[in-house]
Amino acid sequence: MDLLSQTIQYAVSGVTGGSIYAVIGICWSLVYLITRVLNFATGEFVMLGGMLTWAFSSMGFGILPSAFLAVACTVAISMLLERLVIRPIRLPTEMTYMMITIASASVIKGLVLLQWGSESRRIEPFFGTGVIHILGAGVTPQVICVVVLMALITFGLHLFLNHTLLGTALRASAVNLTGARLIGIDIGRFRLFCFGLAGGLGAITGIVTAPITFTGYEIGLLTGLKGLVAAIAGGWSMAGTVVAGLALGLLEGFGAGFIASGLKDVFALVVMILFLIVRTITIPGIKRRT
Amino acid sequence: MANQPDSVQINVQGLSRSFAGIRALSLVSFSVKRGTIMSLIGPNGAGKSTLINVITGVHAPNSGRIHFDGEDIAGLSAHVIASKGIARTFQLEELFGSMTVLENAMTGCYGRSKSGVIASGFRFPSTRREEERVRKEGMDGLAMVGLDAKATEPISRLPLGERKLVGIARALCMKPSFLMLDEPAGGLAAHEVNRLVDLIHVLLGQGLTILLVEHNMPFVMSLSEKIIVLDAGVKIAEGSPDEVRNNERVVKAYLGEE
Amino acid sequence: MKSNRRFHLLWVFVVAGLALVPFVTSGTYITGVMCFVAFYATLACGMALLLHQAGLFSLAHPTFFGLGAYTAGILAARDLLPPWAGIIAAALVVAIVAYVIGAPLLRLSGYYLACATFGLLFIVEITLGQLGPITGGHDGLMDIPPLSFFGFTLQGDFHYYYVAWGLCLGCLWFFSNIMNSRIGRAIKAQHDSETAASCVGINVPRCKLHVFVLTAVTASMAGSLYCFYLEFAAPSMFGFPLLVELFTIVVIGGAATLYGPILGSIALMSIREAIHVHLKGVLPKMTAEVDAVFFGVLIVAILIFMPEGLVGTLDRLAHAGRRFLGKST
Numbered sequence: 089m090d091l092l093s094q095t096i097q098y099a100v101s102g103v104t105g106g107s108i109y110a111v112i113g114i115c116w117s118l119v120y121l122i123t124r125v126l127n128f129a130t131g132e133f134v135m136l137g138g139m140l141t142w143a144f145s146s147m148g149f150g151i152l153p154s155a156f157l158a159v160a161c162t163v164a165i166s167m168l169l170e171r172l173v174i175r176p177i178r179l180p181t182e183m184t185y186m187m188i189t190i191a192s193a194s195v196i197k198g199l200v201l202l203q204w205g206s207e208s209r210r211i212e213p214f215f216g217t218g219v220i221h222i223l224g225a226g227v228t229p230q231v232i233c234v235v236v237l238m239a240l241i242t243f244g245l246h247l248f249l250n251h252t253l254l255g256t257a258l259r260a261s262a263v264n265l266t267g268a269r270l271i272g273i274d275i276g277r278f279r280l281f282c283f284g285l286a287g288g289l290g291a292i293t294g295i296v297t298a299p300i301t302f303t304g305y306e307i308g309l310l311t312g313l314k315g316l317v318a319a320i321a322g323g324w325s326m327a328g329t330v331v332a333g334l335a336l337g338l339l340e341g342f343g344a345g346f347i348a349s350g351l352k353d354v355f356a357l358v359v360m361i362l363f364l365i366v367r368t369i370t371i372p373g374i375k376r377r378t
Numbered sequence: 379m380a381n382q383p384d385s386v387q388i389n390v391q392g393l394s395r396s397f398a399g400i401r402a403l404s405l406v407s408f409s410v411k412r413g414t415i416m417s418l419i420g421p422n423g424a425g426k427s428t429l430i431n432v433i434t435g436v437h438a439p440n441s442g443r444i445h446f447d448g449e450d451i452a453g454l455s456a457h458v459i460a461s462k463g464i465a466r467t468f469q470l471e472e473l474f475g476s477m478t479v480l481e482n483a484m485t486g487c488y489g490r491s492k493s494g495v496i497a498s499g500f501r502f503p504s505t506r507r508e509e510e511r512v513r514k515e516g517m518d519g520l521a522m523v524g525l526d527a528k529a530t531e532p533i534s535r536l537p538l539g540e541r542k543l544v545g546i547a548r549a550l551c552m553k554p555s556f557l558m559l560d561e562p563a564g565g566l567a568a569h570e571v572n573r574l575v576d577l578i579h580v581l582l583g584q585g586l587t588i589l590l591v592e593h594n595m596p597f598v599m600s601l602s603e604k605i606i607v608l609d610a611g612v613k614i615a616e617g618s619p620d621e622v623r624n625n626e627r628v629v630k631a632y633l634g635e636e
Numbered sequence: 637m638k639s640n641r642r643f644h645l646l647w648v649f650v651v652a653g654l655a656l657v658p659f660v661t662s663g664t665y666i667t668g669v670m671c672f673v674a675f676y677a678t679l680a681c682g683m684a685l686l687l688h689q690a691g692l693f694s695l696a697h698p699t700f701f702g703l704g705a706y707t708a709g710i711l712a713a714r715d716l717l718p719p720w721a722g723i724i725a726a727a728l729v730v731a732i733v734a735y736v737i738g739a740p741l742l743r744l745s746g747y748y749l750a751c752a753t754f755g756l757l758f759i760v761e762i763t764l765g766q767l768g769p770i771t772g773g774h775d776g777l778m779d780i781p782p783l784s785f786f787g788f789t790l791q792g793d794f795h796y797y798y799v800a801w802g803l804c805l806g807c808l809w810f811f812s813n814i815m816n817s818r819i820g821r822a823i824k825a826q827h828d829s830e831t832a833a834s835c836v837g838i839n840v841p842r843c844k845l846h847v848f849v850l851t852a853v854t855a856s857m858a859g860s861l862y863c864f865y866l867e868f869a870a871p872s873m874f875g876f877p878l879l880v881e882l883f884t885i886v887v888i889g890g891a892a893t894l895y896g897p898i899l900g901s902i903a904l905m906s907i908r909e910a911i912h913v914h915l916k917g918v919l920p921k922m923t924a925e926v927d928a929v930f931f932g933v934l935i936v937a938i939l940i941f942m943p944e945g946l947v948g949t950l951d952r953l954a955h956a957g958r959r960f961l962g963k964s965t
Contacts, residue, residue: 126747126750126751128754173936173940176940177939177940177943178940178943179943182693182746182747182750183687183691183693183746184939184943186693186747186750187883187887187935187939188935188936188939188940190879190880190883191880191883191931191932191933191935191936191939192932192936193932194876194877194880194925194928194929194931194932195928195929195932195933195936197925197928198925198926198927198928198929198932199929201923201925201926202919202926202929305925306925309758309876310758313754313755313758316751317755320748320751348766350762350765350766351762351763351766353758353762354758354759354762354763357755357756357758357759358755358759360751360752360755361737361741361752361755361756361759364740364741364744364748364751364752365740365741367744367748368740368741368743368744434835435834435835436831436834436835455834455839456831456834456835457834457835457837457838457839457840460834460835460836460837461837465835465836466835468831468832472829472831472832473828473829473832474821474824474825474828474829474832474833475828476824476827476828477821477824477825477828481821481824484818484821485818485821485822485825485833485836485838486836487818488818488821488822488825488836488837488838489836489837489838491818493817493818493819494819495814495819495846495850498813498814498817498818498819498820499810499811499813499814499817499850500810500813501813501817505817508818509816509817509818512818548836549836552836552837
């Protein structure tokens with residue numbers, strides 16, 4: 089393969105990954121902005137989506153019913169997590185939230201391991217295995233499906249948040265929780281809703297990527313963490329998260345292609361740390377003369 | 379020069395600070411003479427606490443200068459400013475809730491002790507001696523505010539009035555030359571206020587310079603030689619208690635425009 | 637001062653009791669389990685200090701533990717330094733890493749430090765796996781010699797038991813001295829109120845950095861010792877499952893006491909042994925990730941029902957009981 093087609097190939101995988109990270113990042117910020125909980129189990133929803141779809145389809149369900157069931161189950165698990173684990177906390181500090189969501193993530197991950205083992209699982213591509221060639225680079229229909237679906241999800245969320253009453257109320261609550269409570273918004277139901285939505289979106293991304301990257305009990309943490317990187321770098325806003333997610337995906341695509349494929353997962357995390365370090369320098373009010 | 383009794387301890391020039399575009403302080407200037415007490419009054423939201431926060435380095439000023447003992451300290455970090463001899467109390471206590479009363483006072487001695495991590499961890503003899511000294515100084519600080527009997531109580535068991543006194547003791551343990559009291563009489567009973575007045579007189583007798591922010595007018599009027607009045611971040615009056623009391627703008631600021 | 641003497645007496649009893657354990661349990665696997673308890677306790681004491689006393693959410697403790705293990709292990713396995721010098725070299729390396737990471741990140745709010753250190757956890761785990769020629773890759777680092785001091789080589793659980801518990805109690809003693817000093821007051825002060833702390837002259841960022849680097853160094857020393865004990869190190873030993881285990885210990889130990897993590901470690905190892913002995917037939921594979929299911933449930937339960945931690949709750953109950961019996965002073 090020549091350099092051009094190589095570059096295009098890496099760019100394609102970068103955009104695919106990036107669109108996934110963007111949506112997962114949105115899952116993080118949906119929950120974070122309404123509940124101030126950094127939900128470290130977000131990545132497990134992605135894993136659950138893929139694994140449950142695989143499990144249902146291996147029980148004999150068709151791919152579409154399996155996917156539907158998987159999303160429904162993940163939404164339910166996510167909402168149960170909010171109801172049974174997050175809400176009963178009596179000392180709601182950032183530290184407690186963090187510990188409890190990390191603990192929940194390890195429980196979900198471990199249970200999946202116990203039930204379905206440690207093998208990588210694969211779902212058949214939705215639209216066959218043909219390859220479309222663009223300037224020497226191969227693009228599968230599944231990749232196109234992922235990118236289009238992620239774009240649709242993002243656009244749909246944008247419409248929902250900006251053009252519906254519920255969405256507007258959600259945005260208002262994200263800006264000012266006390267104010268929202270004062271004007272009679274039921275924050276408890278919003279929290280539940282956001283967890284459910286994040287769970288559902290996470291599961292969908294997990295399902296559509298499973299034919300490309302395989303899925304397995306251990307993929308949740310890292311995938312989730314990369315979404316978090318997108319959310320943080322995007323400043324918790326939706327547009328920012330999308331841009332940051334795509335940038336991250338491209339970086340990862342080129343990094344894995346041109347530098348070292350084994351370090352693919354490291355690039356995003358290094359970027360996160362560097363980004364946070366740079367932020368400490370640019371935050372107003374921190375800089376002082378000494 | 380700096381130690382002459384009549385010299386200026388702190389001189390604030392054209393101090394401004396905004397938060398999210400709202401001007402909390404705008405071109406405030408004043409100076410306090412060494413060993414005197416000056417009061418700062420003003421309606422709620424006038425920028426009194428902001429002024430203290432800017433002087434102590436909690437917030438950096440947007441512009442302006444603060445000369446303390448002839449040195450410009452504007453924009454320095456809070457801990458650096460504290461080490462120059464500026465101490466404060468807080469309107470909302472801000473005590474160290476996980477510690478005892480004595481430990482709170484001892485924390486005030488932080489800047490004047492120097493055992494490092496290694497020395498403290500291995501409890502070198504020098505650290506033990508220093509710890510004894512700090513403990514004694516902490517008790518002295520508590521004795522000044524009359525709380526030495528409650529040294530081992532956790533902060534949470536003290537009533538509001540005594541908590542304010544712990545804050546003052548903590549500040550005194552810093553052995554400051556300039557002390558800012560942010561509403562020390564707020565929430566205090568009458569007899570506690572009287573004790574506070576006595577304490578302030580003792581401190582002035584020791585040569586301390588004091589800036590007092592307070593709402594309790596009789597308290598302010600009885601103590602102060604000079605008063606400045608802030609309204610909406612702007613200094614609107616300055617003078618003796620009588621001058622301020624009869625100032626038209628001050629009356630308007632407090633009673634509202636007609 | 638009377639209570640002080642009683643406290644010292646308690647220490648003497650605890651140390652004497654611990655010193656006798658290997659004689660009582662000699663020949664059984666319990667000595668080995670107690671070695672693990674010591675390693676975990678050393679690690680968790682530092683983590684509890686960071687989380688509870690200083691209020692810093694660093695998740696990189698397994699990483700510093702691992703870096704300590706790998707640095708000392710590589711230096712010793714490649715005959716570059718004698719093992720004891722490797723421990724010191726590893727501590728220095730980890731101190732530098734912690735300083736470089738901590739200096740900027742400790743200025744951010746809690747969550748961001750957590751995210752960055754969580755990222756570091758994975759970066760180090762993955763990188764250790766990828767640097768095969770140096771670290772032995774995913775299969776782990778072999779050929780680590782046992783620890784030896786000036787000609788005396790440590791052999792078996794019996795020897796390591798004393799060194800590991802020596803390190804653990806040494807760290808605990810060091811930490812408790814710190815917490816009862818001006819540094820400790822500064823640590824608690826900046827946790828209670830950063831503004832007030834800086835206004836009494838505490839350099840808050842530097843204070844945080846002190847705790848961060850200090851606990852990283854103790855974690856590194858525990859890690860170095862751990863790799864000489866096992867004569868082996870693998871990247872997966874220092875990853876997410878270890879973090880969950882440390883959380884379990886810290887949560888059981890609670891915020892109230894410095895020695896809580898030791899009890900927490902004993903509890904953790906007991907639970908783990910119990911799971912492995914009783915559920916061997918029921919559960920297919922006993923990996924750290926399966927253990928993490930039980931620990932995760934435990935963490936959730938304790939955080940919801942006993943926010944002061946198991947030790948803290950028992951402590952409070954004991955206090956209440958004593959007061960009820962009228963023996964309170």
